Amino acid sequence: MLLPSSGDLAFLGPPEFAGVELAVKEINENGGVNGSQATSIRADSGDGTPNIAPSETDKLLSGGADVVIGAASSSVSLSVIDKITQAGVAQISPANTSTAFDTYADSGLYFRTAPSDVLQGQVMASTLIEDGKQSVAILARQDSYGEALAENVRSFYEEAGGSVVSYQLYSPEAANYNAEVQAIAAEDPDAIILISFDETKKIVPALIQAGLGQGE
Structure with a gap:
């Protein structure tokens, strides 16, 4: 999870973190992933001032994350999308709306659940x-x-x-x-x-x- 626990969008963090944790719970209640239990790691995306998202993303990738959920801010996601997708990891944002993602070269690994x-x-x-x-x-x-x-x-x-x-x-x-x-x-x-x-x-x-x- 690369979601805001600090910065201007910190008020969005608690429900977003809770949503991911609920998804993990439901996945595990239904057998997990390929027979293994899903786990989650938390990282703070911040709001880009200061730009902490890249180092927090490194923490997630080095921790073996298969999917990164976040960021909430479009500008923050743009600062890390290459790092995530070039590592062969999927990125899913619950809030990005910027048109910059409409045709972004993401190797088919970036997704969002909010409309452009x-x-x-x-x-x-x-x-x-x-x-x-x-x-x-x-x-x-x-x-x-x-x-x-x-x-x-x-x-x-x-x-x-x-x-x-x-x-x-x-x-x-x-x-x-x-x-x-x-x-x-x-x-x-x-x-x-x-x-x-x-x-x-x-x-x-x-x-x-x-x-x-x-x-x-």
């Missing part, structure tokens, strides 16, 4: 159009997840006749997001698309303080 951002972006765009939102601002984290989803939302939304009046990519490590929020406020969009992780806790209060969002 192509689908996610299309659904988000169609929801906005159906809700009558003619102009939107996009505020997304600058990484493989945020950029891919933001691009797909923009593409499908504009194809449907909507207008993206502000397109902002931000650093997840920024001390504040005042500049991005003010740029959005100046355009007065019908809706704001926020693609973020834990930094949402800083961004949403800033949006509200700028007079944006619900409650008007």
Whole structure:
């Protein structure tokens, strides 16, 4: 298991670890794998800052892992996918959505149980159009997840006749997001698309303080 027990996605770790442990339990209750009991090893994927996933992956591979479950973050998975698949080991993510994986040269060893951002972006765009939102601002984290989803939302939304009046990519490590929020406020969009992780806790209060969002 290469899943987050630290970093911005640490809140996802407990249920993801539990899901893998449940799968192992059910496999073993049904005879194991080729007559042997399945076992699991835990490793922390982190969130890429600092980039601990490669060394944690080495721990899993040296421990004899046949399958690596993870990572949760698309950018973290991209930092280790070559290391895993080139070792002849399968990788399965429960959360990666980046379009970077759609045609990745993985020797047929990478899998994910979450849909690509192509689908996610299309659904988000169609929801906005159906809700009558003619102009939107996009505020997304600058990484493989945020950029891919933001691009797909923009593409499908504009194809449907909507207008993206502000397109902002931000650093997840920024001390504040005042500049991005003010740029959005100046355009007065019908809706704001926020693609973020834990930094949402800083961004949403800033949006509200700028007079944006619900409650008007």
